[in-house]
Structure formats: C-alpha cells, structure tokens
Amino acid sequence: MANGPQLTTQTLKVLGTLLNNRPDALSGADIGRATKLQSGTLYPLLLRLEQAGWVESYWESETPQELGRPRRRFYQLTALGARTAKAGIQDFASTIGELAWRRR
C-alpha cells in the first residue's frame, strides 16, 4: 500500500467499477463509460494500477482479422487490487458516507 498509487477519487472510481463487476473484466471503453473519466486520465491511471499489481490486463482472444476491428484490452482486479479497493472504499465511506456510484 505504501508504495502503490495514491487512492484519489479517480483511482477509487476505477477500482470500484472493477470491483463491482468482478470477476468480469472490463475494457478501457467500459471503464471510461462507467467512471466518466477522460482518456487522458484513465489510461495513465490504468497503467499505474497495472504496474502496482492491483490490476491485470489481457487482450481479447480473437485476432483483429477475426473480429474485423482492433482488439479490446480487458482489465480486472487482482487479489491485491481487490483487497486494496475494498479497504480504500471502506475508509472513504466511513469518512464521508457511501459512494454514490457504488452498487448496493
């Protein structure tokens, strides 16, 4: 935790979105839609989370030729990321109340 990314509002939004959809993985576009984060914020954040080991990512299994479009890259929380996300959201909720975007 000490060396991981800071738990900013944007980070919590992304972690919360991934947590809510666990175990399903989400593409960058899905996360962008859910969090309303712009690409300039979202992608550096996803890379930072991936570098910290909180999130892992993988390509769609089909090739672009089969899909007829560029492949999506999917993101999902690791066990460490899930623990961190739960702890972060709990801390946040205990301070200022439940997060509006969190699924009940």
Add this chain to the structure above:
Amino acid sequence: MAQALVLALGGMLAAVLNRLSGGAIHEWIPWFTRRLLEIAAIRSPYDQRERLAEEWESHINEVSGDLGKIVFAYGCVSAAQEIALMRMRSAPGVEQQDQERQSVSKMQTPIQSGENPVMHGIPVALLSEDRNPLTNLQDRLRATSLGREVFSHVGLPTSGTDIIIRQLQESRAEVVIVDVRSQSVHRALHAIELIRSTTEIAIFASGDMTQPAHIVASMRSGASEYVDRSAGHEALLEALTRFSSLRTRALRAGKARVFTFLGAKGGVGCTTAAVNTALALQISHGDVVLVDFAHGHTALQLNLRPRFCVLDALRNLDRMDASLLDGYISKTTEGLHLLAGATQPEATEPTPGELARLLDFLVNHYRFVIIDASSRMDRTTKLLSDLSEAVLVVAQTDVLSLWCADRIQSFVEEGARRDRIRLVLNRYRKVLGFGDKDIERVTNCKVYWKIPNDFYAVAASIDRGSPIVLQKQSEVGRSYRGLAAKLSGSNLGWGFPTPATDEGPEGAGAAGIAVKKPRCPNLTSGSAALHPG
C-alpha cells in the same frame, strides 16, 4: 503537444462547422482523430506504443459523436505525455541507486583497464513463456550492470509476422535472451530460428546445463551463447562481455567523436567555445550533441529552457533508450541537441561506469559529442577526458591562464599515455617576443587554434542567446567554423594533425565550410595552427 493542440482545436472547429454545415467536413474528422492518435502513439514509451495504439483505436470506435472522438483522441495525446513522464519520474530509489553505483564501480572501467572506452549498457530484450523465469532473467541482467533491459515479453514469437518480432526490432535490442524450458523446448527453438531469420539481433539462449541436447539444438537454431539458468548473473555477464568486445570491434569505425572543452581558468570563454564549436559542427555535419557537465550556462547561451539535465540522464541509465534520451534533450532551431547542465549542485558524483555508459550511449546515437566541462577540476573531468578522443583546453595568452593550462595538462594526462590535449587560445592577441613555441613550452600543450578577440560582439551574442557562429560576417564566428572544420576533418590518430599538416584542415573543403583568411592583421602571422587559408 502544441501540434496536437492545434490539430485538436482544428478538429473541434471542423466538428462544429460540420454540425452547422453537415457537408464535406464530415470526411475530415476521421483524418483528424487518426492523426491525433498517431501523435499519441509516437509520444508513448516505445514498449507501450503498440499496445496503447491498438487499445485506443479500439476504444475510439466505441465513442459516439465526432466531437467526442476528437476529445478522446486529444485525451490520448495527454495520456501518452503523462505515461512518458511517469516513466521518467519512476527513477530507482536512492538505496537502489547506491547499490547500482557500488556494483557498477566494481566493473573494470576504461580508465582502470587503460584502454579506450568500451561498450557499456548493451540493450537487451528478454523473452520467456513464463513470468517467473522472466523476472529471474531481469534480475540477473540488472545484476550484470552491463546489459540494460529494453524489452521483455511473456511469450515467444510463433511466426515471422508476429508482433513480438516487430517489437524486438523497434526496441533496438542488440541481444535477445530466449528462455529455453524443458517443457517447451521446441517452441523456444522455433522462436530462436525466427529471430535469427528476421532480425540481426544476437541471440542468447538461457537454459539448463544438464540438458546437452538443448544446448546443441539452441546453438544450431542460431543462438550464439547458451547461458546457464542456475549460474547467477556471472555467466550472463561473461556472455555479454564477449558480445561487447566483438561489437566494439565492429562499431569502432562508425562511432561518434567525443571532444571535451576545458577552461584553463574561469572566464576564459570555454562554454562559449564549446557552444559555438558544437553549433558549427551541427550546421556543417549534423547529428551533434552538446553535453553540459559544467554549470548549465550552455542552455543560456543557446536560449533554451531545458526541463531535464544530464543528471536525470545519469540517474535513468538503466532504462535509457532513444525515446527517453529524446525526452531529456533540448533542441535548438539549428537541430543541435543539448543535454543541459545541472543548475543545482549535486551531492554525488557519477561513477566511472555511469559516465562510460552515458558516453557509450551518446556515441552510438550521434556523430559528434561535445562536452563542456569548463573550469571544473575533479574526478568527473578526469573521467570525461579519459573517455574523450581529444581535450581542448581553452586559455588566453596571459601568464595566469597559461600557468593554469600547464596544471590542467598535468592533471588530465596523469597516468595516461595518450597525447590528446591541445590549446585553443581565445581572445588571442599576439605578444611580441612570446610566440607559439614559447606558449607550447610553458604549457606542454600544442597550440591547436586561435580565436580572435571581439569581446563586445561575443558578449552581445551571449546576451541575446544567439551564438556568434551564426553571424556570417563575424571574424570570431568564422574562426569557430574553421575550428569545427579542423576537428571534423582531421583523422590522424586522436584527431589532431601532425605539425607538418597543421597548416589547414583537409576536411574543411569536404565539409563545405568556407574558411577565409582572417582579416585581423595580428592573427595572420606567427602561427602554423592559425586559420587555414
């Protein structure tokens, strides 16, 4: 960034107009967004480029509306910038740096070995089908201090058009280490064959020494070394050292030339000489980098405001590649690259290994490396001098300056067997009864060049941030162009003509520089090294 902003604003304007007109502008939008995404991809770190480009391309298809697409694409440019900055900021911690310094300092440096600077920091790519062996390879490579990781991937290429092959080529790796595992030996051998047939990268196989069949098969497939997986980093270091010595011999002919400028004492015009000579070389030959190991004054003279300095480059040597170096470099409109000097004092000096690795990286990317060490007299200066092809001591013809030049000569040449120090006499004025022979006798250095005195013109050019070499009619500017021509044209030994050929630069004409005879009458006599006709 400005280019992207202009494009984005243009795109937004086009989108608005499109809404209003609904006409042909609609066709422009894809071009705008595609161009923005291309810029974003270019600005991304090379190892993330392919991934991000494909991911963004996929994402933008799901964004609705032309304006939305443009905003998204512009956001990607910002994202790329941010990701590149993240990479630069994530320098190793202080403790790790200390450990690295200690391990680097144990290496035999060019100075210790008494030889010319050899290859340090070989760019290495790592391929393995499993993450754990890959991590192990990364640790071993880091421990060697000789190789630097430029690309690593979990997975092996399966065909000649595999994206891994393309990424290997783009990473500019000189060595690729392929992990050969018992359970997937055929895939590893196939990958080695593919890499050998599609790239010119040297291949090392890393595997188990208890499997002779794997060793033989790997070597037959195209691996030049087979490294014991369980032998720690020493075996890898040995293999890289063998590769380094072979590569150094191959590259020797094509390496950049390194010239270090030293000031005999403060205020003699050393930085001015380095800046103007570098700029003259850039204009005549191109591919020049000026490295400021002094006080950061070069940036002022070139009217640049660098964000990073040479210390940033030294701190991030382990991850240095062309794109990262480009981030640290400031560029003039003439195309001269500047690795700016630190404006704040640094507590720790770079180690011989770090300096050697930085210089090695620069000589492989440029044609000329000009170092401004000014009047800095410390271990770094000595190291830089040892790593340079030639050291030009800038002095004036006053007693104090010449006395200091003699001291510098003793300091720099101490323990070295090379004769590579020459005098550049700045603000030259002839003193009756005290000729070149006397100067050479007093300083133990040969006079290489004389720059006429035009203090006010030079001072004004410094104040304006426009080096005097850019003034075509200036006597001093012409002199610097002549110095650059002589440096670039000489090809005898360490780059200095013998006294018999000292009359003029053979390469001056070839370099396309018009070096006229100086008009200043006091400069036209008494010097064999004076401006060539």
